[in-house]
Amino acid sequence: MVKQRRRDKGDGGISEYRTRAGPRFLIKYAVPREDGTTRVVLKRGFTSRRDAAVALRAELRKAETGEWVEPSKQRLDAYLAEWIQTQRLSPSTRASYSKNIRLHIDPPLGAHRVGRLTGPMVDTWMRKLEATGRADGGGGLSARTVRYVFTILRSALSDAVKQGQLSVNPTDRSAPPSPAEARPPEMQAWTAPELARFLCWADAQDADLAMGWRLLAATGMRRGEALALRWRDIDLDAARIAVRRSVGVVRAKGAGEELVEGPTKTGQSRVVDLDAGTVAALRAYRMARGRVSPDLVRDTALVLSNLDGSHRHPERFSRRFTAQVARARKAMGEDQVPVIRLHDLRHTHATLLLADGVPVKVVSERLGHASATITLTVYQHVHPGMGREAADRFAALLEG
Known part of the structure; x- marks a missing residue:
């Protein structure tokens, strides 16, 4: 020895x-x-x-x-309260961060000094969130939520390192749920016949709501982007929509909730071309709204507003879609209209275009993704068949 x-x-x-x-x-x-x-x-x-x-x-x-930093003696909850005020975040993101800090970080970790946090402490905290982390006592948080909360803590402590309050970030020595474990629920998408079937049925039931479903399916816009769309953003003659903003629900403890408009998810505007059928539907929809009130069709008016001109509540809008899908399934048969979420209209738009051979770059720009790589990653389930088709096309070119 x-x-x-x-x-x-x-x-x-x-x-x-x-x-x-x-x-x-x-x-x-x-x-x-x-x-x-x-x-x-x-x-x-x-x-x-x-x-x-x-x-x-x-x-x-x-x-x-001379690079050693004396560990901060400040409590984590006090540090996070100061940190969140210094961040440049959208109102909805700030509200989400504050809520998750209050519910999932402060109670178990807040009393510890920032300088005393360790990797094993962070790991123990995450395992407890996975087991019993729900605020309503209903069990543990999903791996996706735990990773999201971990990311907030990691960002805050990274800033503490930059500011000289910590020498190392303890989250660097911990093991959060992996990206694979935190993968979002499997996306669903309708086929073209299923989408057409539902839109036809919905239009006969409630043309006002059906316009919303058609607009989302035909453009791939996010829910908040569609609900923030104004008539001045639509050029029906040129068959184009300018997507410039989004609306979301912001909740603050003790202050209730409010609907707040902000930039799109990527912070960038984009222009989306419309098909002739959607343009015709928008013209008819605008005429019908104008008969209700001229104020509903002014350039500054919201396209998908309530009848009083106010924003539709995004979460209630989603619930209306879920309810309509349930009624459509009952009316036409469950095999005719599979269950999907409102957000899956966006997935349906992208999946149908990619499967039909539309270039990924074009689809990415329509969706407002930050890069085509994101589109490739999210919709990789569409690509195997496309690869075979590309090989067959290449062979046909040689034979020609």
Whole structure:
């Protein structure tokens, strides 16, 4: 057995201690203060001696080069309350961050000092969220939600490192749910006959709502983008729509909720061309709205507004779609209209175009994706057949 070399006084030390979760290791080292004195630092929570040794070498190197940062003594909940106010976020994103901090980060972690957080502590927190994290007591959070909350904490602590309040980000040493585990629910899409069947039925039931479903299916717009669309954004003669903004629900604790308009998801405007059938439907819809009130068809009026001209509530709009799909299935047969969500009209738009051979770049621009890579990733289920078709087309070119 090789005897370990005894560390010199300036080399720091590693010690093992016991916890209910098993053995853990701490490191102990000295760092110089600005007044010339030294301070002894203890850091706990390492799960192996090897991890502790790596961390000790890193801390000693920082002390030698003057890069060592004294850990913040501020509580995490106080730090997060300050941090969220400094972030440039849309109102809906800020509200979402604040809600998740309040419900899922503050209660279990908020009382800890920022400088005392460790990777194992973050891991334990996430495993508890997965097991019992729902605020209503209904069990654990999904892997997708846990990863989202973890991302908020990671971003906040990354800023603490940049600001000199932490030397390392403890989330770098933790294991959040993987992207594969946090994958969103499998998307559903209608076939062209199923979509046409539903739109025809919906138009006979409620032409006002049916215009909304048709617009989403024909353009691939997001729900909030369609509900923020104004008549001045539509050029019926040129058969084009300018997608410039989106509306969402913003909730603040103690202040209820409000509908707030903001930029699109990517922050970029785009122009989407319309088919002749959708243009004709929009002309008829506008004439019908104008008969109700001239105010509903002014350039500044919302296209899919309530009859008083106000924004439709996005979540209620989705529920109306779900209810109509259920009624359509009952009226026409469950095999005629499969169950999908409102957002799946966007997936239907993209899937039908890609399957028909429309270039990915064109589809990406219609959807408002930040890049065609996102479109390829999201709709990779469409590509195998397209690849075979491309090979057959190439062979036909050679034969020709």
